[in-house]
Amino acid sequence: MPTLGAVPLDFRDLAPAAHPLERLPEEWADVLAAWGQPRYRGAQVFRWIHQRGVFDAAEMSDLPKALRAQLVDEGLDGSLPLGVAKEHRASDRTRKLLVRMGDGADVETVLIPQLEKDPDVDEEDRDTDRGVGLRPSDTVTQCISSQVGCAMGCVFCASGVAGLTRHLSAAEIVGQVLLGRCRLEPSERLRNVVLMGMGEPLHNYESVARVLVLLTHPDGIGLSTRRVTVSTSGLVPQIDRLGRDFGGQVQLALSLHAVSDERRSAIMPINRKYPLSELVECLRRYPLPKRRRITLEYTLIRDVNDDPREADALAALMRGLPVKVNLIPMNPIAESELAAPTWKGVERFQAQLRARGLTATVRKQRGAEVDAACGQLALQGPDGERRARTRRLPVAKG
Template identity: 40%
Template sequence: MVNLYSKTEEQVKDWLVQEGFKPFGAAQIFNWLYVHQVRDFSEMLNLSKDLRAKLAETFSLSLPGLGEVLRSEDGTTKFVCVLEDGKKIETVLLSHEDHNTLCVSTQVGCAMACKFCLTATLGLIRNLEPHEIVGQVLLAETLLPEGQSLRNLVFMGMGEPLHNYDNLILSLKILLNRRGLDFSWRRVTLSTSGLIEGIKRFWAETEVSAMLAISLNGVTQEARAQLMPVAKKHQLEELIGACRELPLETRQRITFEYVLLAGVTDDLVSAKRLVALLNGIKAKVNLIPFNEHPDLPYKAPAPEQVRAFQQYLLDRGLLCTVRKSRGRDVSAACGQLAAKASPTAC
């Protein structure tokens, strides 16, 4: 059975017409699914009986199951989504004083093999379907206190979003739909390890948009390729060149994520090169102090080194933030929960 949460409004419209129903039913169905969030066709009261019966005959409304939920003292909730085939993915909900952000996964595991990432140790198991991406959002909303909702989505969980391109686009069409969950594209961030063709293709999309974050992590081709095998094909110079050519809106910036690994990427020579590399790009740097894990060979940077690195960039006019390590008490590194839960990692 086809999962209705994988369908965009346009696709639902086409199906309605094909089955002899009026296309405006698609807007009503979206409203039931994403505004009222009903989980049974019988509750869609303004649809005809015939249509409800046809929907129930054709589509399923199943969402990922909720697995382990770990709540940190700092407001971070990490939870496992259990997929229909038993595979597990990790989703992270970050609660701030005035808003909530969800870190969404797009694949089970990941093929990009970044050396500092626990998810990479799983390899790529499979792509997520649109309903499994959208399902993480719907599931997260059930974990929020009453009256709260999600404001920001960051595609920074397990997987390389642009490596699951078609399903990413379909899920964005659903998530950004005004009649549905209605996320603003400015509050959705797509983080990529730097798949150049994918970035260009995404930028040329007319129906969906998102803020772009590039996982950089190395300031020379050699340094980057050592940490990120994907950089051997998607070379640094070409990647930065592609970023330079992206037409950005007036206040739009590209975020460059830079993981600080003690003795590897956290020196001021690298900071200097980073400034030169991003010269002329409307950029913001997000420094990510590494979270140590026994299965990964790197060390966390000293706090004073993080401050010095950040200050170096700020002093040279680069917008730069340091990502706070959150949820340390529930799981130290991205992917740990699912890696622990996944049979392939045991």
């Protein structure tokens, strides 16, 4: 199978590019060849856009003048199909960007500088960054959105409250990264991208697959596949497809949050379609490279899923699987009656997982004062008002 960038996917498996921002070098080469240009110019145009962040062909100085004019006519005129409507900045330098699409739809993306001893970051990645002279605080993770709203309806998540409006195109998803990169401080470098913002990425598979190829292409942003994480609520057929298409190279995170079907179905409706037994089997067949692990996201909700006996059940459920658990103390949201766990409860849960032989870290809350923490995305307009309607949540506690 031919390789494309760092991933073993033939780009012809992808749906055709609908916007110039989405085109891969090979696709640019096809377009330019049809105009009578040499194919190598395809990589040149791609590098200008994705490596240098230039969207106006008039500035692509190593291209012939006539070609530049033709590209401008084709839409490479400096305009993007999205723009930043508002930036909220927290005291820990976390930046939340409200991104407005051409049709007025809003999503959010968040730039998160790493902490000195960030429990979410692999030691190996930290060493690599140090090796290229990057201090942890200059290393930025960007969380991006894949849909406007979300159809999955998880009850603890602000993004799911309003339901799905529409999928984002690949241009609108990769565009968030291109916009975010322009807003980095001079010392900062984008090192990780996580698809954990608004939306279920695997519900929008075609666009997300294209974005994964764009982000990891060596002539573009050039992220390592191990530094791009797709977080899913558990769409089994699409996890299988991701594993097949990308050979297990893309980092997988699963939002687990409960370890019995009854409890999980109550907080994550998708569990009724793909129950835990199917999900665990799917994780077992995911073609994970050696020494890599799947991340399990587990949001701790007081009196719902924070009993240490749940930790025992989690360890039993995942026995033999290469996983690490990321515990996320629930961020209270206005739309929910659910409560954050006590700190003691978090520590007890973590200790119980470790006692059962699982690696378990606790996610540090970042950017909470601008509602940029997990599950709080995209409900605030440019003027600061919250947009989602309030509803009562159908969770049976205890």
